Amino acid sequence: MPGIDHYLWLSSILFCIGVAGVLLRRNGIILLMCIELMLNAVNLLFTAFSTYYQDSAGQIFVFFIMVVAAAEVAVGLAILVMIYRNTKSVDVSIMDKLKF
Template sequence: MNNILHVVPLSYYVALSSLLFTIGVMGVLFRRNAIIIFMCIELMLNAVNLLLTAFSAQHGDASGQVMVFFIMAVAAAEVAVGLAILVMIYNNIRTVDINELNKLKW
């Protein structure tokens, strides 16, 4: 089975990944809910994964896909610990609004 890069230029995938990453950055910048910010971080990780897969298909090299596999494992660990921290924060101060979580700011 031929991959799509024979009919779609690689730069389109670069642009798509950049756009998804940018949307994730925008979400981190203007949402206040810590869980949504987490989801935007996942979105950014996935944009990078998509780019790695595209370059792996471009070069015919499996290393890029192995790297995506590692990123997925790291993302799973990060989400598990991060959500546990968020639930504990909620249990203690009854909010996950990042404007309330400013004790470490100054």
């Protein structure tokens, strides 16, 4: 079995790939997907530490993160569909109309 260090490295690399995706891309749907990737990196680390300390609270917390992620995706995609209907694009850079 690999140690806790390996899981720390793997999840921080995955999290930073998610951050890079959010910064690089302009498609709103892919932005949401990158947020999902970041949540998954955190879930992996939660599970690794839960196994490390033999405490099931971490895995319960992962379950609740999944619940929140599913709700977030449902509402986020509904908002994106609405934006597409009004502007014919899911480019996030056109959503700066509130900017002064």
